[in-house]
Amino acid sequence: MSEVIRTHFFDYEEDSRLEERNIHFWRALAGHVQADRSLLPGGVVLDIGCHRGGLLELLHERFRPAKLIGLEPLVSARRVAGQRMSRFTSQTLLFGAEGWSSIPNAEVDLVVGHEVLQYISDLSQLMTGIRRCLTPGGFAYLALGCHTENPLWATWRHELEELGHRVYDHSPLEIMAAGARAGLAPSVRPLRDTGWAYHDPTASESFSYPSVEALLEHQFRHKLLFRFECRV
Template structure:
């Protein structure tokens, strides 16, 4: 996950639509965080791959943490996030890919990440960084549908590579094992397993679905939420 100097992740319009597509997943992630009661008062929240700051904004609205931290290698997106989050009372820090070294040991209460693991080559390094910064008793929630057990990933991977993105194959069990090796207790569940699926097939772009069956399979079966607990 190296520093990227490019204007957009996809393009201007697609980046704008990306947030509208992700909001339902972000709300589901926040719901699991709330159900686990895993955000203490005066919390520090870290979003890995925070893009334009939408998930951090949602978490601030839901939990009112004292400090927001984002790691985002895409320079333009980081600038948007900085402007967006500046209006909050929470202290905000946004870093590029090198930002891990600037986060203190045991300095974070909650770590989140949405669809970011496919851009990270070294899961062991990532989990080691997470383990260092998460406080004892803290939680990590990483949502991912772009993994090797999802039949759609093979197609989506080629689309991302054609756009110039470096992406990597990870299986769910590999992700869980990497966390366990770093000293984090892993668990997993579907991110969503009920409710309405919002999708507009008239909007062209990346990450298309060949059928409604595939859409439902993705959202209710293959879109996973990995949870890691730091016990000590």
């Protein structure tokens, strides 16, 4: 993740709707963390690609961690996150792409990341960073639908490249293997496997679906949650 100096990730309107589109996935991620009892009150949370801080805000409200750390290469989004997190009771730190070096060894109890792996070229380097900063017994939860086993990824990749983003192909097994090589115990499941599929086809042309079948397949089958445990 290199530093990005641009005004918006998509455009102003799409960026404004991004949290509304992602909140259901963030809640599902937080629900798995809660069900697994992977974060106790007073812990430390790191969000890789925190954008405007929406997922960190949700985790703050639900788990009351002592410290929140966000890594976000998009300068404008990081500024918005800083303003938002200034009202949190937890200590908050926001870094750009170089921020990994500012995180001490074995300090973080929970690492999260939502739809960020497709912007990272070196999975081994990422997993090594996660392994280094996790406490023994800590977990990383990385949600991703933009992977090579999702039939929609080829179209979405083209859309992102047209917007000027540099993206990378990763397969689910490649992601899990990178974690295992770094000394993490990998596991995977659909992020959501029940409930309503939320989507407003009039809201945006980005990340569109050709049919309801494709929408359901994405949200309940291809949108994956990877869990990596830092075993003692």
